[in-house]
Amino acid sequence: MTHPVSPAPASPLAAPKGRRRARRVIPGFGLGMGITLFWLGLIVLVPLAGLFLKAAGLGVGGIWQIWSEPRVLAALRLSFLTALAAAAFNTVMGTWVAWVFVRYRFPGRRLFDAMIDLPFALPTAVAGIALTALYGGQGWIGRWLEPLGVKVAYAPAGIVVALVFVGLPFVVRIVQPVLAESERELEEAAGTLGANRLQTVARVVLPALWPALLTGFALAFARGVGEYGSVIFIAGNLPFATEIAPLLITIRLDEFDYAGATAIATAMLLLSFVVLLLVNSLQARLQRRGAR
Structure with a gap:
């Protein structure tokens, strides 16, 4: 009499089929993106924002007067x-x-x-x-x-x-x-x-x-x-x-x-x-x- 072969138990390390993700060589996208945005903001955006805020103190009329x-x-x-x-x-x-x-x-x-x-x-x-x-x-x-x-x-x-x-x-x-x-x-x-x-x-x-x-x-x-x-x-x-x-x-x-x-x-x-x-x-x- 032939007995049915029971399937092998799934490995606890195996990810579900629908949740399988491509493995990245360098993990930590969230951390890397956070550090990138923080550094760009500190080095580039903050000084530029300060420049615009200082110029905005003149008002549109004052800025245009200088530009012209x-x-x-x-x-x-x-x-x-x-x-x-x-x-x-x-x-x-x-x-x-x-x-x-x-x-x-x-x-x-x-x-x-x-x-x-x-x-x-x-x-x-x-x-x-x-x-x-x-x-x-x-x-x-x-x-x-x-x-x-x-x-x-x-x-x-x-x-x-x-x-x-x-x-x-x-x-x-x-x-x-x-x-x-x-x-x-x-x-x-x-x-x-x-x-x-x-x-x-x-x-x-x-x-x-x-x-x-x-x-x-x-x-x-x-x-x-x-x-x-x-x-x-x-x-x-x-x-x-x-x-x-x-x-x-x-x-x-x-x-x-x-x-x-x-x-x-x-x-x-x-x-x-x-x-x-x-x-x-x-x-x-x-x-x-x-x-x-």
Whole structure:
């Protein structure tokens, strides 16, 4: 007579079928998220909230009155236009430099690659003094440019030069690992299918680089908008001509006009947030398009 086989007793460690969860390598999502939010709030949100609260003490009319001052508008316009110009230039030339470092081997390559990080370590005031000595009227480069009518030091062009100097490493270090991990077989396949170099760059290389390029542009722009030390030496700091917004904030603080300084800082913060939001939105759109 055949006896039915009774099922094996369920292990007490076995989770019910409906409650089975994927095991995480690093547990503690709730604790990790709590620490993250607390730290971001303490380091980022609380200071920004204090800035807005200080500016709110002026009221809407008072804030608008400061924002609409011709000197403030000129300083904001100069800061953002020069930061955008320097970031765009760095995006192009930084990509070129990263391409050379990744795709070619030449003597001194490691040395030149390490020199890219010097603007990170060099004090900005030292960079400003060096650039002024180089591009001034009696400098090694300025003495040849000024007779041709090209004035760099104590002009808006000098601000762009300083921002290019401090912003180049951001683009190079963002684009370089992406280029190193790119598949060269795709470029070779495009060449064998009849694509010329321009078509290969436009249809094979750039689509994979766009997110990194936009990230490098955003970082270089953010650094340029808030740059102070390297700019004030080469700019000349003339109101309505070469006076940047961070310098105007410092001037207001020296005059004990704390409310006016916070109002200008709030304008810079809002404008920077709008630009970075547009860049991040474009980056997300390109990533979704590339994932299709």
